[in-house]
Amino acid sequence: MRILLNKLPRPWIVDEKKDDGYTALHLAALNNHVEVAELLVQQGKANMDIQNVNLQTPLHLAVERQHTQIVRLLVRESCNLNIPDKDGDTPLHEALRHHTLSQLRQLQDMQDVGKVRSLDGDILFLARFLLMGLGTPGADKKSSASIACFLAANSADLNIKNKKGQTPLDLCPDPNLCKALAKCHKERNSPSIPTSNTVVIRNDQESLEECMVCSDMKRDTLFGPCGHIATCSLCSPRVKKCLMCKEQVQSRTKIEECVVCSDKKATILFKPCGHMCACDGCAALMKKCVQCRSNIEKTVPFIVCCGGTPPPAPLPPNVMNNGSRDNNRDVQKLSQQLQDIKDQTSCPVCMDRLKNMIFLCGHGACQLCGDRLNECPICRKAVEKRILLY
Numbered sequence: 469m470r471i472l473l474n475k476l477p478r479p480w481i482v483d484e485k486k487d488d489g490y491t492a493l494h495l496a497a498l499n500n501h502v503e504v505a506e507l508l509v510q511q512g513k514a515n516m517d518i519q520n521v522n523l524q525t526p527l528h529l530a531v532e533r534q535h536t537q538i539v540r541l542l543v544r545e546s547c548n549l550n551i552p553d554k555d556g557d558t559p560l561h562e563a564l565r566h567h568t569l570s571q572l573r574q575l576q577d578m579q580d581v582g583k584v585r586s587l588d589g590d591i592l593f594l595a596r597f598l599l600m601g602l603g604t605p606g607a608d609k610k611s612s613a614s615i616a617c618f619l620a621a622n623s624a625d626l627n628i629k630n631k632k633g634q635t636p637l638d639l640c641p642d643p644n645l646c647k648a649l650a651k652c653h654k655e656r657n658s659p660s661i662p663t664s665n666t667v668v669i670r671n672d673q674e675s676l677e678e679c680m681v682c683s684d685m686k687r688d689t690l691f692g693p694c695g696h697i698a699t700c701s702l703c704s705p706r707v708k709k710c711l712m713c714k715e716q717v718q719s720r721t722k723i724e725e726c727v728v729c730s731d732k733k734a735t736i737l738f739k740p741c742g743h744m745c746a747c748d749g750c751a752a753l754m755k756k757c758v759q760c761r762s763n764i765e766k767t768v769p770f771i772v773c774c775g776g777t778p779p780p781a782p783l784p785p786n787v788m789n790n791g792s793r794d795n796n797r798d799v800q801k802l803s804q805q806l807q808d809i810k811d812q813t814s815c816p817v818c819m820d821r822l823k824n825m826i827f828l829c830g831h832g833a834c835q836l837c838g839d840r841l842n843e844c845p846i847c848r849k850a851v852e853k854r855i856l857l858y
Contacts, residue, residue, distance in 0.1 A: 473512045482512040489520030497526035497542070500535040509545050516547035523553040531559040531619075534566065534611040539618065549624040556630030560619045564639040567612035613645055621652035631731070676774040679703055680711050687774060690744050692719035695737055697773040712775055726750055727758055735770035744770075816845050824857045832857075 473482075483491055490498075493514045496505035505526070508514040517525055527547055530538035539559075543549065550558050557565075616636075620626060626649060629635055637646050679685045685700035691710050698711040704720045721744070726734050728750040736751035737744045743759045748769065756763055772778050815821050815834035825839075826832035831846040841851055 470507055470511065473507060482508060482514045483518055485518075485520070489522070491515075491518055491520075491526075493518070493526045494520055494524075494529060497530040497535065497538045498533060500530075500533065500538060502535075502537045502541065505538055506541055509541065516542055516545060517551055519551070519553075523551075525551050525553075525559075527551075527559045528553055528557075528562060531562045531615055532566065534615065536611055536615060539615055543618070543622050549619055549622060550628055552628070552630065556632070558624065558628055558630075558636070560616060560624045560626070560636040561630055561634070561639060563612050563616035563619060564636050564645075567616060567645070568639060568641060570612055616640075616645070617648055617652045620649045621655070623653070626650065626653055676771060676776045681707070688723050690721045690723055690737070690742075690773070691717045692721065692742055695739075695742055695768065695773060696775070697723070697770065698775075737768040737770075737773055738764050739766035739768060744773075817841070826855050826857065827851050828853050 482493075485491055491514065492512075493505060493508045493516065495501075496508060509516060516527070519525055525547070527539065527542045527549070528551075530542065549560070552558055624636075626637055627635055637649065640646055640649070677686045679687055679700040680698045681703035682700065685702060687697045687700060689699055689701050689704040690697055691704075691707075694710050694713050694715045694717075696710050696712045699707055701722045707717060709715065710717055723734050723744055726732050726747040727745045729747060732747035732749070734744045734746055735748050736746055738746075738751075738757045741757050741760050741762045741764075743757050745757070745759045746754060751767055754764060769778055813822055815823055815837055816831075817833050817837040821834035821836065823832040823834060825835050827838075827844050827849075828851075829844050829847050829849045831844050832838070833841065833845065835856065838851075838854055843850060
């Protein structure tokens, strides 16, 4: 594998997909080929976040098969832990679902209550060392739980919901493991203690989504004309001035699901009409507001309407982190495509002149070589007729 990667004329072929969307890294993660996966990621620069036809990343497959070494490798190389598959499940959803299923199988095999109590003891024991990393690959009974805590300790989102509206914690009925997951996530993401003279501005997703009045419900009401989202629908009638900009509230609109896909919640505010009726995926395809048909001059994300900072814009393909374009990759790809075209149009005999004569079998050659041939050089059929191309 190392030799192949060194001699590879087309570097992008590392991420080429099969008909089912699987790349080489998908197969390595699925079959627990740790050394192959490490070479593909570190030497071949394989895309760790690429998805198959089921929108699964290599991390999804490694978590599903409980291949802890592959999981550790992908997380160490900074893959995205929160990519959903076709059902909206992240790798953390998968880990907790498998853990719950394994627990149910164990409970079915148990004959007395004492074994159940020992099982709870295992979970408590597990929580003490999970922050140190994953356990041994052979620990089948604990591998799913250890993978889940490892993902949570590396900033996997505990609040992201799948298409059924379930968070990862909803798939875990074990309260001890839920506490361990919350502890892992909190200790990894806890900010440093600020000095007494500084003011901490919370910009995390949870604080920006909670209602500024009751702090119990989530924000779901759009104020007009300012376009801010500060309260839930129950508290909004009591608000006369926007809590963020102090502008007089003239209209209150509850944010519903996307009117296009009806799958996700509307999260993009259209300007200048002031409507929020589409999710980020559908809004990217629109030129006009689907509600009032007015032209869209600007889009504002939900997080900005709540007072947060906009997410960084994704870099276009083949653009490096410093903003410059990676022209070498483009040149290599174009050169290879040009060579492929030359190979297809050149004579298969002399490999010098262009094909300008075809045979009845469908293959061809140049005129000088074709006049001398009695058999097709490709399929070995007898040459019965020669047709010149002009």
